[in-house]
Amino acid sequence: MPAALDHNFAKRLNGTHIKNAATRWDMVKQLREDIRNFKAANNCDRIVVLWAASTEIYIPMSEEHKSLASLEKAMKDNNTEVISPSMCYAYAAIAEGAPFIMGAPNLCVDIPAMWEFSKKQNIPIAGKDFKSGQTLMKTVLAPMFKTRMLGVSGWFSTNILGNRDGEVLDQPENFKTKEVSKLSVIDNIFEPEKFPDLYGDVYHKVRINYYPPRKDNKEAWDNIDIFGWMGYPMEIKVNFLCRDSILAAPIALDLVIFSDLAMRAGMCGIQTWLSFFCKSPMHDFEHQPVHDLFQQWRMVKETLRNMVGETAPSYLD
Known part of the structure; x- marks a missing residue:
């Protein structure tokens, strides 16, 4: 039809x-x-x-x-x-x-x-x-950070995908819709107003890159800067290679x-x-x-x- x-x-x-x-x-x-x-x-x-x-x-x-x-x-x-x-x-x-x-x-x-x-x-x-890829991982990791009271100073996320979805999101006006959806997650979980010392100044960046050779495969890459007891800094890297439709x-x-x-x-x-x-x-x-x-x-x-x-x-x- x-x-x-x-x-x-x-x-x-x-x-x-x-x-x-x-x-x-x-x-x-x-x-x-x-x-x-x-x-x-x-x-x-x-x-x-x-x-x-x-x-x-x-x-x-x-x-x-x-x-x-x-x-x-x-x-x-x-x-x-x-x-x-x-x-x-x-x-x-x-x-x-x-x-x-x-x-x-x-x-x-x-x-x-x-x-x-x-x-x-x-x-x-x-x-x-x-919620299938990168954001799924965020809604698993962010609760863990909060439960263990690990601070977060930055969360950089980038995506590489090559299907029609990636092509559409390569247009800035369409990416804006997706960006709003992706950015809303961790603030809600962290509740920075309740834990300002841990989550009051998180730099959160999300990017989507259209790369045709990937076709329906998708790569979601995250760099998370965290800190623990006495403010000691640590890093977590997540590289999720997956298939969008699957x-x-x-x-x-x-x-x-x-x-x-x-x-x-x-x-x-x-x-x-x-x-x-x-x-x-x-x-x-x-x-x-x-x-x-x-x-x-x-x-x-x-x-x-x-x-x-x-x-x-x-x-x-």
Whole structure:
């Protein structure tokens, strides 16, 4: 089926099999029809829609994103500066009663208008940005540093990848979206306001380099400058050579299964318990996201136990 693509949101992509829609609202109508046709053609009782396409350019949250009414008006007015193609996919999925998962760092479903719509339609939403490589390592190492009270003065991260994702992220406007997602992790874990001597002045740098010969292989390289007792400096080097799709595919499958489970369990809105799979977990304005991988895993297990009426095991003698 033709894709909903706007070249302005991913300038490195030149799609040929794309939808011809006069407005964003028309784009939504076409996507809703695609969902209905797919469901009928494949004899599906339930479906889940997952976005695993390219990172769109960075757009800040605007007034049009703050309520469902203003979002729909912007779609009908064809305000292409604030309504991205991925927002059309999210709206269409929710409107058709399908849980929606955002696998990229796009603003998309992570706006008050979509939160409102998902609750109105009783639909689960999850995301955003699959946590598969370098950030996965950060959410393991940073909790260890904090638990052992090891200070961190700097964390330099660079990535080398050669697939279409790397090509899109080679565009500065698209890299900005990914950078915001990657940079948010360690501050949340370290809580520098509580531990200023250890984490109050961390220099955190993230870079992504497009290198075509790597194809779907990815290299994530980190240099971490830490310090211990009496301020003695130490260094940690991490070189993670991996395959992007091999890491991301199981995440996508788990998110589809769990989102469908959430739907069947009557859960709607932001599924914070699925933060375990996400680099930049969605959250409303009243809560802070959890980035610590081990706390995230505890959230998954507690939610599943609650669904089946079990209590957490006690390890006290």
